[in-house]
Amino acid sequence: MDEPFVQLVSDIKTELTYSSSQLSRLKLYNSAKWSAEALWGMCVIEPTTSFTDFSKMDESPLRNRCNTEAIVPQQSPEKASPSMDTFEYNQYLLASTLFDCKEFDRCAYFLADSTHPELLFLKLYSKFLSWDKKNQESVENMLTAKDVKGVQGIGNVNGDSKGRESIERFRDYEAGNNGHHKKSADLDNGDSTSVPAILKELNQYLSENREKEEEVSVGFALLYYLKGVLYKLQDIPSNAISSFLSSLSLFPYNWTCWTELISCITRSDESLLLLKVLNEKLTSEKSQIMLKFFKLSVFQEFNGNIDDFIQELDYLLLIFPRFAFLKTQHALINYHYMDYVSAGLIFDQIIKLDPYRLEDMDTYSNILYVMQKTSKLAYLAQFASGVDRFRAETCCIIANYYSAKQEHEKSIMYFRRALTLNKNSTSAWTLMGHEFVELKNSHAAIECYRRAVDINPRDFKAWYGLGQAYEVLDMHLYSLYYFQRSCALKPLDKRMWQALASCYEKVDSIDESIRCYSRALQLSLNSSQDISILYRLAILHEQIKDIESCRGYMVKCVEAQEQSDGLISDEITKASLWLARHEAKHKKFAEAYKYALNVTHGSSQEIEEARALARECRRRMD
């Protein structure tokens, strides 16, 4: 290991230590967990170097303490913040315990007039949580009520429509109550908390205390973070993004902030711009590391250059060899590229490394489902429910298991359970949609997909599912739009273009359809092999009377057969027949004969016709 690298690693170590302790002090548990996990997964270097570097850290308020109590640096942050006086510290202690006991309203009450940024963060955060909790409770009541009805409905023969009804009722309920609940949660006392109110206070404070930002950077960073979260909730992504950016430039070691940032962007071009900005903004080595993590996540969502990705991943794996998060990213990328085997292998490694980690295990169950490893899936389901039965991930795994066993009703029930536990799980909504499709309940499926895209408009599967479901319902205008959306998210996926093309074909826009098919053909890995696209293209060209091109594609179709290992599909038969007819018409009997002979499979009618043609041609040739 060379010197700068060691230096970098120890720098990152101190940063992560600091961030983990600060974040858990300020109750951002998930971020703190991430930092701690990262710290745990780092490569080991000699303790001596790390020690000296500890005390080298400049801005950290820990510096003094590290010098004196260098042996127990992890304990010091408990009483950390620089500008907190005794009174404020006592206030913090009270608020912190109340927060831990989940008494959010009380916590906010006791911090009512605090001006310290960290205390203010705690106050507003607990206000927000209290609001969120109350909202969720009202939804949960609905969900549990629905659960019963949904299951009953599915038990019936006419379960489909009932399932749909219950979901729609759920939607209605939310829509009807949004006006009230979304706006404010109150105790019917006249004083209420609402997101705009919290935002107002936050903005006021931030604009008044701009100059203090440097002193208590963590506090301010978290305030900005909260602001971003609230703006996101208000559906003002641009403001949210700028808040997150300010937060990250003050304090980059806050992983949830990065993830929130990703969730604010919906299109790939936006992601490119964002990365560009971040590259310039965060230039220091320490924040570069976080940026690399961020890039990995962005890649998962929007794709990009795979080589870049691998490079970054390798670099990070060098520093964090035992970090489960990184491994998961690796597995996910394999999953996205449909390399299920290696993805599964990586997941196996992760389980060995950290057996009780349930995060992303639902993805693993998806992989197992696709690979049809039912027994392994069953084991995973048992294991997960042994770890924690009431985790959304566990429920998803079990749901996948039931789906693999073709017990779709049960599967849906478990997906519902997962959604009760975590209403923002997109994949659960999407998968539930798939289950409803299996049950031929398009309407319910549509509702599920819709929920999924409401939560996460970057989920191309949900958009695609929507398109398909509407296609089944013969509402092609709708399905066209949804396919367009999914295609915009995955412009390099030929399936999207194919779907789009067939949709255009159904609404008689032949030109567009041809364009889409050609695009799909371009994107196809071995374009000369994609018989179905070629055949569709030929047919479409025939429809617009471009016989020449049509013939070209037909020929390609037939040629493709030669390359494939003699597997003869329906399309090839039809193409051959068409070519035979075409050539016969143009008096090229030799070719026609050849093509007609080619028709060996297909319906009896087709074979009959081919034979007739062949006979005719032979006769003419002679």
Added chain:
Amino acid sequence: MSRGETPSQHNSTLAVSPVVGNRNLQMQHQSQQRNDPTLHNQGTLGNQGSSATQTLPGNQGSRNLSHSHRTQTPHHSVTYSPLVQKIQNNASLASLATPAPAQNHGGSTAGLLASMTKSGLFGPAMPSTLRKVSATLDPGRTRGVGQEDKMNMDDLLDSNQIVDSIDVTQLPAAEKLRLWRHDSLMQHQYRTAEYIGDKVYAMTGDPNDAFWLAQVYYNSGSYVRAVELLTRNNLDASSVMCRYLTALCLVQLKKHEEALDIVGETNPFQDPLSNRVKNQDGGIKLESSMCFLRGKIFAALNNFERAKECLKEALQVDVKNFEAFDELISKNLLTPNEEWMFVASLDFTELGDNDEFIKSLYISRLSKHLNLDQVRKAQDFLIDEYKLENNTDIIHSHVDMLFTQCKFSKCLKLCEEALEHDEYSFTILPTYISCLYELGGKNKLFLISHKLAENFPKHPITWFGVGAYYMCTNKISEARKYFSKASILDPTFSQAWIGFAHTYAVEGEHEQAISAYSTASRFFPGTHLPNLFLGMQYLLMGTLQLAEEYFILAYDVCPYDPLLLNEMGVLYFKKNDFVKAKKYLKKAWEAIKALDSESKSWVSIHTNLAHSYRKLGENERAVKCFKLVLETAGKDTDTLCALGYVYLRMNRIGKAIDSLHGSLALCPSNQTAQELLKQALEVNLLTALDDNHPLMVSSQIRQQSSSLENRKRTANKLDAHAMAKRLKHGQNSSDDELYDGDSMELEYTSMQ
């Protein structure tokens, strides 16, 4: 009995000495010359044609007399009153059973407290028609003196304690009885007072005693008996004071016509030269009180124009008549402008040192729709100079201001602070209840209405609170019941009337709502709200002409209310006069600018403004407005639908479809949104899938980006802010533009 010491209409009842005994005592103990002027006056009684100028010396005399009384004699009836006992704690603690009269009497303040008069009710200052003198005066008087000795023993106990001031024993018997009667009246022992008063009257036949007996009757609520007593002896014809009392009783009996006969339809003392006679005793002029009573009667007879005039006159005659002022303001008899002009015209100089004080107090009660700076100045003055920051009325002024500005949550907080000092402050409670209703605080409404119902079952505000609670919980018929109960208890309680009308409006019963609102508008000519609501009802019914008329009426009363301006905007919008609509909505927007954006009115004004932009074809502005509404008020199906429509018109198909989807997600049965979505999707289909199509462009970007390895290094400079702006711009501008720009930029960088 001294006839000369009569209160004229220029005096308050204070002008005559409060305690009978003292006066008589003085009469006897002091030189006969005291009686001389009064005797002289008595002589003038016969002169029926005496003019006002002649009465003046008499008045002056009486004033002197009363002044001397106050300085020389104690008012021991006052010291018996519980109020004074509190002040003189040392005296009352010793003997609670029979409160001892204090050694050092309360002086002039005590005199103020006991504004009771016994003698000198009849005088020459009366208009000639009313001057009828009862002949029984003198015999009664002598009889009283004759019986004096019999009563000596009864008063012994008291008299022993009054060491240095009065020797009760030396009083004549009738005087002792009068003292007794008076004291029991002060202690609210009406039956004793009635019993003794009756006896005194029977003994003396003195009209003064009759008057006092009537007072006792009035206090004990036997209004009919009081009237009978006063009219039987024609007292009401001969004394202003008695006339006032008779009229008051008749008002209490709701015999308004008769009361009006007694007080007269116009002020008989009106001075055409308007040179005011100064009242120096600091009390309220009887003339003013009479005017006030007249005003109340007119109000009860639904003649609000006259009522307003009378009340104004009452204040012009005597600024101290707060009740008249309160009636004018709280019953909304004056429009905001009139209120301000009227108070500016009042003459406060009579109050001497207190003129600024009282003026500020009055100003702080005026309408908060205009001259806010003056109100604030008055409030600050009262707080700084007089330390009144915790006074309920000052807080009420603040509360009112906040309520007018629709800052409900702040207002609620302040109300709660005020109610901590005074839990049942009836000045604060109506606003408090309205605030709770606005904010949906049904729990607190429940509590307060229960408390009120327990403690004040007969107060209109109680039932107003109950009605508001039911309104909040959406039990309309219950709410209506209680609102009507409140308005029956007090027909001049405007909030209850309007609440009552609202119950019909909520249920969509336009006809009934209109009749209720129009009653309210007749009752409360000073407030624009009933007219505004009337206009809104007509607007709902589609009768635009009538609606406009009512709105204009309301606009005349109060052109500052953003709600009214908003409604007028809506009206012109409906009349397809979008330019005018925009004008009014902009005005409303100006008015509401300073307000919190959470309030409902803020949202509706912005929505309406956005719609008129949409109609005027100012698409960009419309979009901006709609987005602002969505950002502040949360998602709403109609707003999203309208936004989708504007986008569709601007040919931004993607955005249009997005917002229409959002609209349908909230309300799947939104017909308009469905139609529009269908249209948008058709347009989407027709959009040629050429190289400019977003899909094509995005896929090109994607390809380029994955082929560009060094792209990041050559990236342009961009800071976070510009970035956010860009992204926002990306949302605002059409997809095509953005994509074009991006791809161009990317090409540019790749060339480098």
